[in-house]
Amino acid sequence: MSSKEELSSWFAGPKAENAEWFERVLQRIVQDYYAWRRNYFPEDGVVLDSEARRSGEPFRDRFEDRLMELLGRLKADFPFQSPRYAAHMVAEQSLPSIAGYFATMLYNPNNVSREAAPVTVRLELEACRLIGDMVGFDESGWGHLTGGGTIANFEALWVARTVCYLADVVGDMRRALGLPEVVSGGWPTDRLTAFAGVFEDAQCKGIPFERVLQAYHDSSYCIVEHGLARVIGIEDREPVVLVPESHHYCFDKALDVLGLGRRALVPVAVDADFRMDVKDLDRQLDDIAQRSGRVVAVVAVVGSTEEGAIDPLDEMLDLRARRIAKGEPGFWLHVDGAYGGYLRTMTRPGRVGLGEPHTRTRLGEEVLTLPLDLPEHGACRALERMGEADSVVIDPHKLGYIPYPAGAICFRSNLVKPLLRQEAPYLEEQTADPDAEKRSQGIGMYIMEGSKPGAAAAAVWLSHVLIPLDGTGHGILIRQTIRNACEFHSLLVQYPKHMSTSVVAVPLCSPGSNIVCYAFKPAKSATSLSEINALNRRIYDRFTIGETSERRVYDQKFFVSRTVLSPRQYGLSAARRFLEELGVTEEAYEQQGVFLLRTVLMNPWYEQAKDRGAYFLSELTEELYRCAEEEASPSI
């Protein structure tokens, strides 16, 4: 079966082509569910008789009126399913995920515990096993779903913060318990093993569990118990988190929430393709070592929010290994793959390459660059080594094509569970402790959140068991999105070579995955950055529906989004090449940054539409140029 044919049935289709069949599926789900209700102790009989049901008429009248109001209001939403929407990180949701969510929502299980959700907690763990496999984690990993990438990133840093001081905790505990000292390696997983080792060794020596626990809580480095201030106070070493300049703002928020403070965030320079500069990382780590800082974590971004760039995780891992070999401390390596984690499906067994470049455009036959087609390409090397990171965040509700809310956090080692546990770590299973009984049910004790929808678990599960997370399944779609980004990038650049136009689009960089950022500028005259920014703001206004806009969604031919290349976020090593191509000075950049248009090519339908003669990406390019020319003309 060819990729396109397979893909055709995963989603409803831009014109709801698969809806007729899917409506029947949804209907069957509803009927099956309510039949289950009727069949549970049928001898109980009905509670609401015909008369009671009839008396609900006035309520149902109001209900239908308000529902019609809601359905009417919802139509002012964006048409995410249409290839005309090329703006934010949202497109179609897979039909299995909608069916899975909806079916389970009717039962409304709460995945905080097995006791409230015996079925869907298992589905959650099964689904996260599939995601962990994709990442490259083995059986000793552990993962669960979250409400989204922000909370998942919080949780990863929360764990990293505890692990950061764990070697000292282990030392304190061994001394307090009279156990021989053990030298643990610098790797985060070694620390986890060393912590588990204290409990094992104590048990062998017959030391009561309560005493081991006491030793844990008494350690001055037990941050869970004593808080940050006391732990930091002991050693006067500043804890820091290193992130690429391209990091999502949830990391600033996380450092605030976790009590580390935003100044603990150390940005690492990125290159002109918005990938972390590993040399700069090395330098920063040296700096931190020199001023006796503590590295809580180093974050690699796989698929940056604005640019879709993929950090060179492979080089970062190699750097960590080299530094440890030199006797430097190791560090927790966290991957924020909230957006790009699913890119890994492309490079997994079943890999079929990006295939023939898809080159037919209205502009003629062009050879497109498809950077991610090469196995030795940097992004592929990074993706293939995700399984060596300590934690990975991936959002099924982004490139997993699952409805909100669905984030996921996977840890390389399930030894993090005792650290997260909201009771004693390594609680003895056979203990008479009555609390143990209360807490032993399921995953609620090991996660940051509490109550959460089992429906999300079923959505992820059903979608991932049906569409394999490799090159024969989900990867087909991911590859198409990258090809589309390359094609759109190419169209933007080549348009002025074929057409007479007074403006040119300058892409921020080559697509790192499936996002393209760009700014228009007048082709000939030198123009100030202020004018360029104003021009692109005007263009943007024509590709969105503002709150106060007179235009309606139906009248809008295309949608793109926007972002800002901000000097507060990005240094010149990232911005310089682009500023040169844009023809503006570095001083101007430092003063105001660059307003950018941003196009996320997640929609699954561009290639198939093209087969039927609908060249959406060409049309979008032409429309952008047309509007840019119109907006540029008064100022020329």
Added chain:
Amino acid sequence: MSSKEELSSWFAGPKAENAEWFERVLQRIVQDYYAWRRNYFPEDGVVLDSEARRSGEPFRDRFEDRLMELLGRLKADFPFQSPRYAAHMVAEQSLPSIAGYFATMLYNPNNVSREAAPVTVRLELEACRLIGDMVGFDESGWGHLTGGGTIANFEALWVARTVCYLADVVGDMRRALGLPEVVSGGWPTDRLTAFAGVFEDAQCKGIPFERVLQAYHDSSYCIVEHGLARVIGIEDREPVVLVPESHHYCFDKALDVLGLGRRALVPVAVDADFRMDVKDLDRQLDDIAQRSGRVVAVVAVVGSTEEGAIDPLDEMLDLRARRIAKGEPGFWLHVDGAYGGYLRTMTRPGRVGLGEPHTRTRLGEEVLTLPLDLPEHGACRALERMGEADSVVIDPHKLGYIPYPAGAICFRSNLVKPLLRQEAPYLEEQTADPDAEKRSQGIGMYIMEGSKPGAAAAAVWLSHVLIPLDGTGHGILIRQTIRNACEFHSLLVQYPKHMSTSVVAVPLCSPGSNIVCYAFKPAKSATSLSEINALNRRIYDRFTIGETSERRVYDQKFFVSRTVLSPRQYGLSAARRFLEELGVTEEAYEQQGVFLLRTVLMNPWYEQAKDRGAYFLSELTEELYRCAEEEASPSI
């Protein structure tokens, strides 16, 4: 229209009595949605033609098979809709909330920003306005939805932690900017006003915004920027959070996450009805003042997770006022009403009282105690003053009868928004700052989470506009749940007076709302706590489906849940009366705690079932006694 008639149409009904109509509603939603897809740029034509659709046959075959598997597995879930399920905090979901969620899920808006969800961000704010009104907050309040109560409580404490040091921040800023000192009151809202005042005064004096901002970030008390350790290091004052012994474990988790450490949690004693002992709170506050501690927040629990108890918020507010009048510092008063917040609907205009006690039982006509029927009852006084708290957490997915995920956090003052903002507080609206543009869209910058489902907002909105949050609407249902708890409590106690039985049920306390906890013991012989615990564990096993149990859901006549009265959590002021009634020693309690059966009476159908002759609560009582006798007999 009488209450019962109204209620009949809110839910599907235990035997899906309203399903036929509701299936049509759901079908209409689906058809309406897909028709919208077809009508968006109809001239684009279909992308998936008949041939492409046909080629999806193999995928659809697998899809249907897997879906059947899922539907089969889901049937092992608990029948939350049945009056036979009286275990955890979950029952029916209102039909409007299911329709609202499902309809919106198809559009899949992301409420992180207006740009991704122009319609549903507005619905979220409208829904939270309704919840804020119910709480008693006015127009100057601010609230939003969260994934659940845990994250909502985190957010409240996160804000409280910042506000705790805000008076010092304001002092630092005024000195740095050369502004005259202003004495601010001890109330948290005064601190927020004082903070806003710095920005206003600076603007009047023509001080550039950037300098004010710099002064904010430079203040050594700016915890957002410098982190906890530095701020605490300056003054060596230990920050603490006071919670009743009955607090949910998410508060321990929150103190860990926020970097305060679990030792910062100061438990306040509760009385024999599991309500905070305000005298003990007063003493603890004195203690903390004496050792120069900093009170980050005092938490009142409205509807404790295990007992459904309501803290005397009114007395706590009075205590705060008295202490401030005496020159003591004020404190942030946070209400965790995740479970019980909706009890407020009972006491709002439209209040019709609990009505005639519903007394017909199989045991004959009994007069039931209905404590919450009295306006002067402690719980009512507490509920009526929720609007004076600084923040209130309420979970629509608990007593709001909305599907997961739906939590809510409401603040009394929207002046918290600048503190939460992930950019400069009081960012000038007309600034040329390009970042401002990027960040100004919607609520994502003011909340702890990131991406979140707009569908949840629509679910809460549609349900709350249709079922008013007062005594004429939602309160009718809430009152019934309390009456049911009182009735069940009464049945448990009175059964041995009418029937010959070798066991008696000892309730933990009178129902504080709609939860009943109890333990069985042999009626005559003195029995050790170990034996009593073992007996109740055996009884529990007969009212649930274990993971390894041979019993199937269909064979299970009734479900109850369990909890543990643990000496680690509860001191003797809470436990003593119950221990006496149970006939066990305090020493035994200190050693092992008491295993309890727990019944949450959230199901809406008990009264109407009784009208048709189905006495579920009587049956449950009889079944409990029957099983208890059987389990007790071998040990006698």
